[in-house]
Amino acid sequence: MEEFSSDELNPPSWMNDQFFKEVLRKCERTDKISIENIEISPATAKGDHFASIMFRAVVIFNSIQSKTQSKSMIIKIMPQEEGCKQDFLKESFAFETEIGMYSKTIPKLEEELRKVGDNTVLAAKALYWSLEPQKILILEDICLKGYKVLKDRMATMEESKIAFLKLAKWHAVSYKLSYEGDKNVTSYSENIFSKKDADTTPFMLTGIEYLREKLETIDEFKKFIPDLKNVQKDNLKKSIASAKSYRNESPKGIFVLNHGDFHVKNIMTKRNENGELEDVMLLDFQMSSYAPAILDFMYGIYMLCNPSICINNFDEVMYFYCSNFIDTLKQLKFEGEIPKISDFYIELYRHRHFALFLISSFMPLWYSILEKHVENMDVLLASDEERKKMYGNSNYLRDLKPILQSMFYRGYLE
Incomplete structure (x- = not known):
């Protein structure tokens, strides 16, 4: 069996320098971002997930706040190839649901726990999300x-x-x-x-x-x-x-x-x-x-x-x-x-x-x-x-x- 899913071997063309600049501007809270290098690979082995397409991106960049640094992130997007995965996600609100969960609801659940001294972390941190023009959710790479x-x-x-x-x-x-x-x-x-x-x-x-x-x-x-x-x-x-x-x-x-x-x-x-x-x-x-x-x-x-x-x-x-x-x-x-x-x-x-x-x-x-x-x-x-x-x-x-x-x-x- 192949090590990776075929639809995760080639990232879409829009996943380029300009895209990652936008992502990093939000993550780093600065407009002064310059990209030095981007490496994109499949995020998981074949069979480790089903619906979304997932990539791991390691971006080397500079910002006004710091010298050259590296950021690894997990990128979830809609399937690009036709098939059951694309059909399922097109007909559902799966991305809207998950973006809402990561951006609002899970932080709220953790906030309530913090109020009583419970520091349980329920999920990885969301770095970036968007529904237009692409449905995208980017998470911290907790493998690190x-x-x-x-x-x-x-x-x-x-x-x-x-x-x-x-x-x-x-x-x-x-x-x-x-x-x-x-x-x-x-x-x-x-x-x-x-x-x-x-x-x-x-x-x-x-x-x-x-x-x-x-x-x-x-x-x-x-x-x-x-x-x-x-x-x-x-x-x-x-x-x-x-x-x-x-x-x-x-x-x-x-x-x-x-x-x-x-x-x-x-x-x-x-x-x-x-x-x-x-x-x-x-x-x-x-x-x-x-x-x-x-x-x-x-x-x-x-x-x-x-x-x-x-x-x-x-x-x-x-x-x-x-x-x-x-x-x-x-x-x-x-x-x-x-x-x-x-x-x-x-x-x-x-x-x-x-x-x-x-x-x-x-x-x-x-x-x-x-x-x-x-x-x-x-x-x-x-x-x-x-x-x-x-x-x-x-x-x-x-x-x-x-x-x-x-x-x-x-x-x-x-």
Whole structure:
């Protein structure tokens, strides 16, 4: 498999000296910028992200305030080549959402934490953003601070807990702000189902069907087949309803600003020279939306954590997340009624359809990506035959069995 995505090998022509002068004028807060050299390369390896195109630019420049210096930055732009990535982003407000998150909302969440002495950093710093004439978001390059993406694996328990700790704090602050009437956190509505034909898109629609067809050929899974047949018809519809439930006339539940795409490729970890974990940074907020808090938790437990955690430590991680959510609200001196851990379990059952959607649609794709079986995402998403192959992955089926068994016992398949 190629090391980099083909659409990230050649930066667009407008990414030139004049463009970087404009960027640096904003970053350095001076008009006196002269460029000496620019080196542009792909920001990540193939398979490390999906929708946007990402470049790393190292710019050598001079300014009136200082002598020659270097600045490394990560540049996210719209896909230039036609295909599923470009189609998805054209139809969505993903860039508008992420720019709003980085420029206004995340700084506000961190500001609220600072007021009570919590110095948690939730995300990298945004350096520059624009929607016209190009949709662009430029971030600091946190690789220079020692952060790395996880390569070909899911997160360990230690990594998962730091990620869920930050998520719990994020959720708690947004819960407080929405209670106080802050429209900044409740205005986000973009989510993974925002594509106008999400309810008929084959990748979204056929997950349970293709999973059931595969499981019908394996004796040890056959007891799940009747229930899967029963939920197959309406599961996607109910998952979409969960994601959009705040827009209902009388929404019920624990609503927060969701990360919205809380999987293992959207975190980076930092370790010290002894290999000890120091931090986990959250990335990519194009799907952030105001929705039930439990959706983010479910996304993370199935798509970020090592499968053994989901299988053996589900309740432990659930307690860890919930207790930190509650503790953060207390730290923030929240004046409303604080949810109980039992309330989160009620939410878990209320939105159980989303969990089934994740394990039947996203999880098999994730195994294929991590095991480098996906050469071309456009081909995979467009081909029924290629998608069906994902459900025969032996590692996916091995991990799916105890997860599906647990869902069966909990009544998720009813």
